[in-house]
Amino acid sequence: MATGSSPRWVYDRDDHGKRIHVPNPATMNSVRAMFELYLKPGQSIESVAAKMREIGLTTRNGRPIPESHVHKILLNPFYIGINRFNGQEYPGAQTPIVRREVWEAVQDKLHGKRPKKQVRHNVSLKGVVTCATCGSQVSWQLQKGRYYGACQRRDERCKNRKYKYIREDVVQEAVKQELERLLCPSQSILEWVVESMQSDVEKAADNRAEVEQNTKARIERIKSMDEALYDDKLAGVITQERYETKHESFMGEIKTLELAMASFDSTVTERKRRGIYMLELSQRAAKYYDEKDDDEKRQILIELFENIMFKNDAVSV
Ligand SMILES: [Zn+2]
Structure with a gap:
């Protein structure tokens, strides 16, 4: 070469x-x-x-x-x-x-500059723990090999709190206990729940496909009626005024049908799909949390725990 x-x-x-x-x-x-x-x-x-x-x-x-x-x-x-x-x-x-x-x-x-702080090494708790006193995010700092979280807000109540810092491992322990609670004791019950949720989603999807097809067909029909109307206007069969009124009402109908189609996507089906995902995620997370790297842990915390609060000397998850 x-x-x-x-x-x-x-x-x-x-x-x-x-x-x-x-x-x-x-x-x-x-x-x-x-x-x-x-x-x-x-x-x-x-x-x-x-x-x-x-x-x-x-x-x-x-x-x-x-x-x-x-x-x-x-x-x-x-x-x-x-x-x-x-x-x-x-x-x-x-x-x-x-x-x-x-x-x-x-x-x-x-140029002999020291490498920038490694962005890749994210503490897994970044952005997921909230200060119970003021509601802002707890930030994390590495000290002697351990991460400590504190509220950086200059709020008097936060500055004067008795316990200013929380150790990362205290939070992780609370998270792990909560994950264990989420772990379903029976694999067969879990499978049954996932399966029945899944079949609901599929039924809803079938139904949706049918409604969607009907809606599309209606839109097409209106469009061809609108074209015929235009031809009539060109041929002088109807007046310009008549054409405009009719055309506008066709366009209104199409708009309504299109809006309805868009809403099909984001209803029950999505929520159920999300439910299945969360259920499966919680099971996997509970079993393998310790083996995950910091980024994966953080993802799990964001997905599964809406609110991890730093209160006094402890956290609530
Ligand atoms: Zn605070």
């Missing part, structure tokens, strides 16, 4: 010979890999270049790719769709092949 530090080896001219760059699949992946790899802890320009030589990446002259090439590539905003020329930046026509967040994180690392 031949390469240089110039973007030209990553992009080919497009099929029509236009002066526009389209990514070359062979080299594009190597460039992406350089950016991703460089961000990993312990990686440097040297180690990335070594890795690239190991996988056989060469310059256009067939020499093993030097560190200086890797460095230039990592610095170039060309890969996020920006052309730099005489110190100015211009939007380019090329397809970006590196995500902007990735490119920016690489620039930070190249």
Whole structure:
């Protein structure tokens, strides 16, 4: 695989010979890999270049790719769709092949900035616990390896509360106990409930399909009546005034029928479907909560617990 530090080896001219760059699949992946790899802890320009030589990446002259090439590539905003020329930046026509967040994180690392606070590592309780005193969200801070939640509101009542902080594991314990309560003791009862809810949904859906079809047919009939009316007007069979009155009333009927069709979607069926989903989610969550990662836990908390309250030194779920 031949390469240089110039973007030209990553992009080919497009099929029509236009002066526009389209990514070359062979080299594009190597460039992406350089950016991703460089961000990993312990990686440097040297180690990335070594890795690239190991996988056989060469310059256009067939020499093993030097560190200086890797460095230039990592610095170039060309890969996020920006052309730099005489110190100015211009939007380019090329397809970006590196995500902007990735490119920016690489620039930070190249310039010796400390990595931004990991957005990925979300405390699972973020945004799901409410201060019982003022109703605002409890925010979480890492201290000595543990997350502590507190209400940041400058409200006197919140500032002066006896228990300012709540530990994450206290909340998690309360959540787990609640999940255990949700766990249905009998698998067969659970299956029966889900099945009967499911069949209700299906019946409702069948019924809905029929009503929907009838409604559509009516709309079509009105439309063809409206067309005939228009022909009559053109042929001078009816007056303009008569046409307008009749046409308006047809349009009104269609509007009403269309509104009715839209409302079919969002009624009982959706609520039942949601019910089944919640039931199944609660069962899975109760069994496997501990094995979930922070993001998944947070999703479960948002879906299943409407209100986790931080009150005194405890939480209510
Ligand atoms: Zn508060």
